Amino acid sequence: MQLGYNEIMIVSKYFEDINDFINLEIGIKRFQGNMERFHFxxxxLNQHSRKLFPNIETFHIYNKEDEIFKEGRIIKYVIWYDVSYSRYLKEKKEMNEYKNIAYTQEDRNTYGNTIPIEVKSLGFRCFYRCYDIQSINIPTNVSKIGNYCFKYCSSLQTIEIPTSISKIGGxxxxxxxxxxxxxxxxxxxxxxxxxxxxxSSxxxxNIEDIKYISEERIFMNEAVLISIEIPKN
Known part of the structure; x- marks a missing residue:
C-alpha cells in the first residue's frame, strides 16, 4: 500500500523538525510540494523555514519564544502555551484561539473565586491563603491544578476533583x-x-488509579488519616 498526498500530509504533521519535512520532499519525488499544501x-518556524510553508492561513504559536509572522495569508493565530485569563479577555476580540488558559492568582484577585469555564489550568498559588472558602467548583475543562494552589485554605471542607484533571501539583x-x-x-x-x-481533619x-505518586511525601505528618484506598495494581 502506497501513501498518497493526503496520507503523507497527515503523517508529516507529526514531524518535530524542519529537516524531516525537507528530507521527505528530497527523498521521495512524488511528495514534493508537501509543505506547500499546509494551511497551518x-x-x-523561523525566517528560513517560514518560506517553505507559503500558504499558511492559521499560524500556531507553540512556545513563548516562537517567532511570529504576520505577512502572507495569515488570518488567525492559535496559541498553545499557557496564557492568563486576563490576557485572554484582552485579546479574545482579535478572534485568536487560546488552547491553554490559566487562572492565575492575579486573575482570581481581579475576577473572583468562581473559575471561568474557559480555564484549562489553575496556576501557581491561585487560591493560596483564601481562608474563607468552604467549597470550590472546578469546571470540567480544567486539566491541571498548580503547585500550592489551595494551600492554607483553612476553611475548605469539600472539593470535587473532576475527571478532566490529570495532574495535581505539589x-x-x-x-x-x-x-x-x-x-x-x-x-x-x-x-x-x-x-x-x-x-489535620x-x-x-480514595486514590483510584495513579501512575505516579510522590511516595511518602504526600501524607507527611498525617496522624489523623485513618482510611486510604489505593489500588493494588
Whole structure:
C-alpha cells in the first residue's frame, strides 16, 4: 500500500523538525510540494523555514519564544502555551484561539473565586491563603491544578476533583485543616510532593488509579488519616 498526498500530509504533521519535512520532499519525488499544501504550521518556524510553508492561513504559536509572522495569508493565530485569563479577555476580540488558559492568582484577585469555564489550568498559588472558602467548583475543562494552589485554605471542607484533571501539583492541599475527605479520579496520573501535608481533619481519601505518586511525601505528618484506598495494581 502506497501513501498518497493526503496520507503523507497527515503523517508529516507529526514531524518535530524542519529537516524531516525537507528530507521527505528530497527523498521521495512524488511528495514534493508537501509543505506547500499546509494551511497551518505544524512546527515552530523561523525566517528560513517560514518560506517553505507559503500558504499558511492559521499560524500556531507553540512556545513563548516562537517567532511570529504576520505577512502572507495569515488570518488567525492559535496559541498553545499557557496564557492568563486576563490576557485572554484582552485579546479574545482579535478572534485568536487560546488552547491553554490559566487562572492565575492575579486573575482570581481581579475576577473572583468562581473559575471561568474557559480555564484549562489553575496556576501557581491561585487560591493560596483564601481562608474563607468552604467549597470550590472546578469546571470540567480544567486539566491541571498548580503547585500550592489551595494551600492554607483553612476553611475548605469539600472539593470535587473532576475527571478532566490529570495532574495535581505539589503542596496543592497542604494546610487545608478543614478538609475531611477526598476522591481522586482515575484521570489523575500525577500527585506532587507534600500534597496533603498537615491536613489535620483529613480522615478518608480514595486514590483510584495513579501512575505516579510522590511516595511518602504526600501524607507527611498525617496522624489523623485513618482510611486510604489505593489500588493494588
Amino acid at each position: 504550521n505544524p512546527i515552530p 503542596s496543592c492541599f497542604s494546610e487545608c485543616y478543614s478538609l475531611t475527605s477526598l476522591n481522586i479520579p482515575t484521570s489523575v496520573i500525577e500527585i506532587g510532593d507534600d500534597c496533603f501535608i498537615r491536613c 483529613l480522615t478518608s481519601i
